[in-house]
Amino acid sequence: MLDLELLIKKLENRIPRSMEEMAEFAVLIPLINNNGQWELIYEFRAMDMKSQPGEVSFPGGRLEKGETFKEAAIRETIEELNIKEENINIIGELDYLISYANLEIHCFLATISGVDVDKIEPNPAEVDHLFTVPLDFFLNTEPKSYGLEMQTKYNEEFPYNLIPGGKNYKFRKSERNIYFYQYNDYTIWGYTATMTKHLTQIIKDL
Numbered sequence: 001m002l003d004l005e006l007l008i009k010k011l012e013n014r015i016p017r018s019m020e021e022m023a024e025f026a027v028l029i030p031l032i033n034n035n036g037q038w039e040l041i042y043e044f045r046a047m048d049m050k051s052q053p054g055e056v057s058f059p060g061g062r063l064e065k066g067e068t069f070k071e072a073a074i075r076e077t078i079e080e081l082n083i084k085e086e087n088i089n090i091i092g093e094l095d096y097l098i099s100y101a102n103l104e105i106h107c108f109l110a111t112i113s114g115v116d117v118d119k120i121e122p123n124p125a126e127v128d129h130l131f132t133v134p135l136d137f138f139l140n141t142e143p144k145s146y147g148l149e150m151q152t153k154y155n156e157e158f159p160y161n162l163i164p165g166g167k168n169y170k171f172r173k174s175e176r177n178i179y180f181y182q183y184n185d186y187t188i189w190g191y192t193a194t195m196t197k198h199l200t201q202i203i204k205d206l
Contacts, residue, residue, distance in 0.1 A: 022104040026072035027060030032112040039132040069106035138200045143179040150174040
């Protein structure tokens with residue numbers, strides 16, 4: 001029998017989360033004052049990485065057991081940039097991403113201080129090199145946007161006989177906007193560009 005009062009109490013302070021199981025990731029956007037100019041630090045990922053080699057990204061990675069998203073973002077930044085926690089000042093959390101690949105990605109903005117960006121020696125196992133982009137570049141440059149359609153792939157295991165129309169069922173098609181920034185010889189695209197654009201919009205709305 002339903003105990004409605006107990007159910008109300010249980011839901012009262014419950015924090016909603018995805019009904020589907022998600023791989024949880026955290027990313028940190030590093031903002032540094034370089035010679036009086038605010039710049040964003042980007043990583044050019046090592047070419048021998050199993051995931052996304054040679055791409056541009058922010059420091060980040062998957063949560064470890066018992067970690068909060070914020071703790072994971074700080075840990076990954078320390079590991080990848082080879083800096084200390086005292087160099088990282090979290091400003092706040094931006095909106096988060098839910099990807100088509102069942103990834104939940106939380107994004108934090110932080111200032112980096114007490115270190116010369118040109119002297120940072122990142123972890124070579126994960127990062128080939130770092131580069132910075134003036135924040136003003138993004139405030140004055142709109143990214144190019146391209147649509148990418150995701151379609152349902154059929155397989156013989158799925159019980160089509162249990163749904164109306166069977167294999168002719170009209171599954172919804174998913175179309176995503178993929179953003180691209182071109183800065184000198186670097187292409188900043190995908191989720192990294194989405195996060196950059198999101199931060200830029202927040203700053204423009206100040």
